[in-house]
Amino acid sequence: MATLRQTVAELGALGADRRSGAAEIADRAAALLEAFCRGQRARDPQLPYALSALAEATLAAHPAMAPLLNLANRIQLAAEADGRALLALRRLLAGYRRERQQAAKAIARRFARHLPRRATALTYSYSSTVLAALAAARSRLARVIVSEGRPGYEGRVVAERLARMRIGVTLVIDAALSEQVEAADLVVVGADAVLARAYVNKVGTRQLQEQARARRKPFYILADTSKFLPAGLAGFHRLEAAPGGELWRDAPAGVVVLNRSFESIPFERGVTLLTERGALTPAEVRARLERQPVARRWPRLRQGGQTNGSGRR
C-alpha cells in the first residue's frame, strides 16, 4: 500500500531518469499508480482531489514525454468521473498497460515487414519501442549502427542489448552518426511525443532525418498512440533543458553548459510514422489527435498559469 505523499514523491523521482525511454518511464508511473489504487476505498470523498494531485505529479515528471502527459490525462479523467473515480482509474491503468504491450508487439511486426534481408539499420538514442522492433526483426538484421548518446550514453545500453541478442553492432561518436547513414539501409528512431505537425525526440534527430532524406534512405519513426499528444495537453508539453552539470560537472566560470535533451522535428516527405495501427499520414495523426478526450480541469489549470508547486517549469 502506497500513500498519496509517497506516490507523489516517487512520480517526481521519475524525472531524474534521463536514460530510459518515454514509454518505459510511463509504464513505471502506471505501476506506481496501480500500487496507490490498491490501498484506496472507492467511497473516500477525498479521492478525486488525491487523483488530481497524482495527475499533476505525473504531468510534471517529464514534460517532454507525451505518454506521461497522456497518463496524467487519464488519471484526471478518472478524477472527474463522479463517484466512480477509483474504478475508472483502475480500468484506465489496466487498459493503458495492456494497450502498450500489444502496441509494441504490433509495431515490431509491422516494422519487420519493411526490412530488406540482411539489413543494416541505424538508430539514435534509446527507445524501448525501437529495441523491441529490432529484437523481433533479428533474423533480417545484419547489423545495427548506433552512437554513444552523450551525456547519458544510452546508445551503449542499446549496443549492449543488441549484442546480447547476437545482432552485430557498430558504435560511433554522436557527431559521426549522420555520416554513417550512407552505410545503412534505413534509419529508425523512437519518439517522446507525436504532435500535429512534428514529433519530439533527442536533439540530433532532425539532422539525421535530413541526412536520410538527402541520401534517399527510408526513415522510420516508431511510436504507439500513447505518444500522441492532443492539442488540449500540448500546452503542458515542455522541451526543457536538463542540468548542465550532467555534461560538464566542473565547467569553468564563463562557460554556459546548455544541455538540451529534446527537439521538435517536422514530419517530412519520405518519413514513415509507424504506429500499432499501421503507418499514419500527418492528416491521420491530426484526425486522431482531435478525437482524443482531454480532462475538463486542464484548460482551467492552463489559464491559471500553474500546474504544480515543484518549481520544475
Add this chain to the structure above:
Amino acid sequence: MATLRQTVAELGALGADRRSGAAEIADRAAALLEAFCRGQRARDPQLPYALSALAEATLAAHPAMAPLLNLANRIQLAAEADGRALLALRRLLAGYRRERQQAAKAIARRFARHLPRRATALTYSYSSTVLAALAAARSRLARVIVSEGRPGYEGRVVAERLARMRIGVTLVIDAALSEQVEAADLVVVGADAVLARAYVNKVGTRQLQEQARARRKPFYILADTSKFLPAGLAGFHRLEAAPGGELWRDAPAGVVVLNRSFESIPFERGVTLLTERGALTPAEVRARLERQPVARRWPRLRQGGQTNGSGRR
C-alpha cells in the same frame, strides 16, 4: 643533443596526441627535429639516411595531418640536397616555424574583418589557428558556441581558453551543434589538410557545413598553407580510425567501436577558405598545390608500397 633513435621515438609518440591541432603537433615535430640538428656534423656521410628515417617517422606520426606530411617532405628535400643536407634542413625548419607564426597572425587579422559587431561564432573541435583568430577578434565577439568534442573533449579545452579571455561560451553536446547553427552569425573551423577539391577535419564537420549552407550562414575554414597537401604527398595521407577503446574501453563482445576521427569535406559554394594569403578559391588552391615541390624519394616509396616498419598503417 638528441640521437636519431630518440628523435624517431619522440616523433612516433606524437601520434598518441589526439587532442592537439595539426599545426601544433607539426610545431612540436619541428622542435624535435631542430634539437636533433644541434648534435649533427654537416659532413657526416650517414646524415642523408638519418634524415630519410626522420622524414618517414614524421610522415607516419599523424597521417591525416598535412602539416606533418609537408614537414616530412621538407626533411626529405633536405636529405636530397647533396652535401648540404644539414644546412638545408636547419633553414627549412627555421623557415617553417617563422612562416607558421606569421601565417596564424595574418589569418587572425583577415578573419576579424569578416566578423560583424557582437558576433556569435560557432566552432567545432580544436584548432590552434581558430583559437588564435577568435582571440584576436575578441572585441567583436559576443559569444562562441562549441561542443564537447567526444571522445577527447577538445571542445572543453576551447571553452576553457575562450572563457579565460573573457569571451562568453556556450557548450553543447556534439549532436546539438548543428542545431545551434541557427543561433550563430557564422561558423568557423580549422583543417587538418587542404586537398585539391576537399579539406579534412574532424568527423561531423561536413554535417555542420551542410547546416550552415541550408541556413545561409557564412562558413569559414581557417588554414595556413602548411595544411596544403600536394598531389605527390596525397598518397601518404590516411584518414585512419583511432583505437575504439578511446570511445568505450569495456565494450561488450559483438560491439565494434568505430572511432573515426577525420572526414573529407568537399569545397562548396558559400564556404570561404581563409589562408595567410587571403581567401583562396578552389582553383587557386589547385594552382598552389601543383607548384609545391615534392621530394624525389616519395614516388619510389609509394611504388614499394611501404613507408616504414612501425605497423601503424
